[in-house]
Amino acid sequence: MSDHRPLSPGLRGVLDYGPLAAFLAVFLLLRHQTVHWGGADYPGMIVATLVFVPLTILANAVLWLRTGRLSALQLITLVVVVVFGGLTVWLNDPRFIKMKPTIIYLLLAGLLGLGLALRRNWLGLVLGEVVPMTAEGWRRLTVRMMGLFLALALLNEVIRRTQSDTTWVLFKTVGLMALTFVFLMANMPLIRRHALPQDDDRRR
Structure with a gap:
């Protein structure tokens, strides 16, 4: 057991x-x-x-x-944290930890793009139990999330190269979560439009 x-x-x-x-x-x-x-x-x-x-x-x-x-x-996040965090401490160079969000978001965008090219609903496999949607709904949300990840990767590069350490840390710890929340709220109409009926709805 x-x-x-x-x-x-x-x-x-x-x-x-x-x-x-x-x-x-x-x-x-x-x-x-x-x-x-x-x-x-x-x-x-x-x-x-x-x-x-x-x-x-x-x-x-x-x-x-x-x-x-x-x-x-x-798993992807853990590997990137260990590699880039380890390099940051070992080399005493904060540039590596600042690059971590860029690497993670580019990897995620690439994986979602590969899934679309292969006609695989990888986003649905991860979130399908929480947010049941039609295949078309997942395709549209996947395209939008790819755009989000690419935009966040670019934004991280701009901030880490042009702003102070304090600004970057606040962006990393608070700003990214806020932007992700805004993205999810903005996509609620799409999720509702393509939502599958729940088990309770089917029994009615």
Whole structure:
């Protein structure tokens, strides 16, 4: 018998946003300071990354132990976090952690585009249980999400190259979530228009 069970909303929130919140808190605490350790000086961004990477690994490990699975998106994000976060700390260079959102969004846009080219509903496979829709609805939403990911990748590049570390961190931790929420709200008419009837509706 499996011990896997659904996560409570509270634990799900901690696992999803806890590492990011810790990254933001450590950065804001140390953004004007330098930590001397092991014969080297590390700015606040590097220390925040040093906290963020192991917490992200821990959160995914807990998620896997509790549910028995990790989605493709979670695995992609975990690999990119470990690689680019590790390079950030190892080389003491914040450019790598700043590149992480760009890489993730380009990978996601590429995967969605490949799915469309192969006529595979990969977005529906991930979200279909939560948002049942027609094939045409998933195709339209996939195209829009590709546009979103490409736009966010471009926006991240502009901000990381032209703005301060503080501006980038706020964009990474708060701005991206806000933009994603606005995108989802803007696409609610599409989702409602192509929604499949629920089981309760079918029995009526």
